[in-house]
Structures are given as C-alpha cells and as structure tokens.
Amino acid sequence: MMGYREVYCENLKQKSQDAVIARRALYSKRKVDLVNELVDPICVISNANYILCQKLSKFLDDDTKAYFAMIERAATKSKTLVEELRNDSLIE
Secondary structure (H helix, E strand, O other): OOOOOOOOOHHHHHHHHHHHHHHHHHHHHHHHHHHHHHHHHHHHHHHHHHHHHHHHHHHOOHHHHHHHHHHHHHHHHHHHHHHHHHHHHHHO
C-alpha cells in the first residue's frame, strides 16, 4: 500500500502571503479610486443645491425650502463619509 508522503515547499507559503498583500493593495487602490470618483459629484450636487436655494429662496414655500435643506444634509453626510473613507485609505 502506498502511503501519503507530505511535500514541503517553502515558496508555497510565501506566494500565498504575497497574494494576500497584493489583494489588500488592490482593495486599497480601488477604495482610493472610488473615494476620488465620489468627491466631484457630491460637490456638484452640493454647489448646485446651494446656488438654486440662494437664487430661488424668495419664491419658495416652506416645503420646498425643507427639501433644499434635506438635500444639503444628505450632501454633507456624503462628504463626511467620503472623507472618512479617504482618511481610512491613507492609514492602511
């Protein structure tokens, strides 16, 4: 009966460690790219909301003003989350 003979290869463990490092680097790069791609649209939405609110404020009813305020809160929250992701990406 043939027995199982274990084969040890020291490079095998190194490759798997390299793969983990490469995977982490790729994830970090994707996160940085995603954060950078999100900054511009959020700024455009926030700025457009501010400009529209300023130009139209004297013609708006309370419900519409509340809607503009809701958009501003959402944009601010999105900016905060993107900045947290950016800071987290710099740490890793």
